[in-house]
Amino acid sequence: MRVLLVEDNERLSALLAEGLRRAEWEAHGVFSLEEAEGALLVGEYDVVVLDRGLPDGDGLELIRRIRNRPGAPPVIVLTARGSVKEVCEGLDLGADDYMVKPVSLAELVARLNAARRRGFTAVPAITLGSLSYDTLSRNITIGGEPFDPPPRERTLLEALLRAAPRPVAKETLEARLGGLGRAVQANAVEVYIHRLRQRLTTQAGDVAIQTVRGLGYRLARAGDPTPDGI
Template identity: 65%
Template sequence: MRVLLVEDNDRLAALLGEGLRRAGWEAEMVGSVADAEAALATGEYDALLLDRGLPDGDGLDLIRRLRHQPNTPPMLLMTALGDVAEVCKGLDLGADDYMVKPITLREVVARLNAAQRRGTRVAVTLTLGALSFDPASRALTVAGRAFEPPRRERTLLEALLRAMPRPVAKEALEARMASLDRAVQPNAVEVYVHRLRTRLNEVQAGVVIHTVRGLGYRLDAASVQAPPAEAG
């Protein structure tokens, strides 16, 4: 079970991360709203555990943006803002649970386990052109037939599918590939994007990978025109 921990207090994040790992959770830690959005765009998590007071915004704003997106994991807030009005606000805006600091590791683990058991978010199959992806089983199909690209190409494709219609930054794709077992070369993303484009064309997936200059890569239906180049 994998949790994204969003906490800018380094000491608290380290303590929670270590405790979660001992409790059987794989914890990935980031310290800002922007870093959390980048991680969610390319990664798969069973839960999101976040603080409200972050350096670049309120964790509640992130929950507000995520709550209507498909395949969003259960979202648990932890904050010092503990009056009833703030708790109700957090829950009304989409949080699945709300913990008031100071909190104990035992409580955090218990609430994460409860949220995971409830299965608050239902995985939705992502479809574009003839290509479909089931996030629950991670099965890829093209026109109903199994599609099994090599590991690194699959990693890129899953990241692009999860983020659509938004582009994914090249740096985020590099980080995702770096989580695999081999060193990532400087031009690895370009190489594997080229290979994946060729493979998708060969199986007539009906999708294209557009380069969005200055932003990264975006997956579109084959009939969608490439976006205009942007400086940067």
């Protein structure tokens, strides 16, 4: 069970992460909205624990950005902002739960488990053309037939599917490859994207990986115009 912990207080983040690990949750800590959105693009999390007072904005902005994305995980807001107005604001925006600091670790774990159970009933498959990805089982099919590329190509494909049709920065994809426990060479993303493109061209002619100049790559329907790089 994986939780994305979005908390800019590094000491508190470390203490929470250690407590959650003892409760059999694998905690990944990030410290800003930008880092959180990048982590959600390339990683798989059962729940997000989200602070509001982040260095680059109100944590609720993350909920605005992800609430309509297929497969978005449940979000528990954990913050010192606890007025009735602020709690209602978070819940009305789409938070699955709202907790006001300080909280006990036991209560946080119980609410994480509850949010995870609710999330399991609502996570759909992600479909693009003939390509389909089950976010729970991680099974990928093309036209209903299993598609199982090698691990590093699968890692890139999952990241691109979760973001589609938005582009994913090359640096984000490199970080995802690095998480597989082997050294990543300077041109690793290009090599594995090239191989994955060849497989998709052969087996899914209606889906293509596009290079977005100056940024990275995106997955789109074949023939869709490539957006301008930024």
